[in-house]
Amino acid sequence: MEKKREMFAGENGLQGDPRLKAISEAIRVVPHFPKPGIMFQDITTLLLDHKAFKDTVDIFVDRYRDMGISVVAGVEARGFMFGPSIALAIGAKFVPLRKPKKLPEMHVGAVQRGERALVIDDLIATGGTLCAAIKLLERVGAEVVECACVIGLPEAKGQCRLNGKPLYILVEPRK
Numbered sequence: 001m002e003k004k005r006e007m008f009a010g011e012n013g014l015q016g017d018p019r020l021k022a023i024s025e026a027i028r029v030v031p032h033f034p035k036p037g038i039m040f041q042d043i044t045t046l047l048l049d050h051k052a053f054k055d056t057v058d059i060f061v062d063r064y065r066d067m068g069i070s071v072v073a074g075v076e077a078r079g080f081m082f083g084p085s086i087a088l089a090i091g092a093k094f095v096p097l098r099k100p101k102k103l104p105e106m107h108v109g110a111v112q113r114g115e116r117a118l119v120i121d122d123l124i125a126t127g128g129t130l131c132a133a134i135k136l137l138e139r140v141g142a143e144v145v146e147c148a149c150v151i152g153l154p155e156a157k158g159q160c161r162l163n164g165k166p167l168y169i170l171v172e173p174r175k
Helices: 018-026 044-048 050-064 079-090 128-139
Strands: 006-008 028-031 039-042 071-075 093-097 116-124 143-152 167-171
Touching (some): 018 044, 018 050, 044 050, 050 167, 071 079, 079 093, 079 116, 116 128, 128 143
Parallel strands (some): 071 116
Antiparallel strands (some): 028 039
């Protein structure tokens, strides 16, 4: 049986932590956007809530502070909102992964061989973008330690596409 590679914060040391409930409640749900049946998870309302935004960053910082991570790679565009704060707090550099043609691209020379990287995004659905980010970082010789998302769709099983890399998720989507 395949080892479960995704970890929800509420099942991994933060059971009953009121910050997770507040983070979840700070995310606005937009029904039927961008198409019928989709429940869009709008994190802009999380960013407007100072305490919930700070708690989000703090939980990630507490997890990654002592893992020897030298690169926090944020996926465009919403990974750009969380990544820099996490990178500053753990003493790492922030590397933006842009998606000009819908696959992550990175500035040449931004990451060096042997650096330990964390990939951050707001949400994982299918895992395609995170998988592409992992491949991009590994192609230049980085070691991807983990991927982290604020929101994870449990039914998407996106973690199965992450080349065996662990995935850390704060909250499940609200309906």
